[in-house]
Amino acid sequence: MAEDALETIPRELLAPIANLSIHVEDFPDEETEREMELESPFDLLGLYRGVDMTRQSVADLRSGPDMIFLYRRPILDYWCETGEDLFAIVRHVLIHEIGHHFGLSDEDMERIEAMEG
Template sequence: MAEEALETIPAELLAPVGNLVIHVEDFPDEDTEREMELESPFDLLGLYRGVDLTRQSVADLRGGPDMIFLYRRPILDYWCETGEELPAIVRHVLIHEIGHHFGFSDDDMERIEAME
């Protein structure tokens, strides 16, 4: 479903992404829960891990590719609670997390999400 959602994201957003890795996990790990100060592991649908493009420098030592985590169980829980279409939720989370890779604002991400 994540791959299908990626196909619906505008090419101009995906083209510069490059070596971004997408992982699907059931829940955030305990370190992420502590770091994000989550009350519940269901509170986080996705997460961008890396240095956004606005903060990258050629002098930076890169420890690996930037990553997006999609958390399956929280996404499914959100789907059940809201009744929104599941592919639309996955697409929304991907756009939001890819937006963090670029350092976009929430307004920027909403504009991109409205593009089909």
């Protein structure tokens, strides 16, 4: 479903993410839970890990690709609680995390989704 949702994201967001890796995990790991100060692993639907494009430098030594994590169980729990379309939820989380890769604000991401929706 994440791959299908990725196909619907505007091309201007996808062009510069060749080195961005997308992972689907059941839950955030314990380190992420502590780092994000989560009360529950269900509190996080997705996460961007990396250096956003506004802070990258050609002089930076990169330890690996930037990554987006989609957390399957929290997404499914959110879907059950809200009744929203599951595909729309996955797409929303992807857009939000890709937006963090670009250094976009939440308002910028909402505007992009509204244009596409």
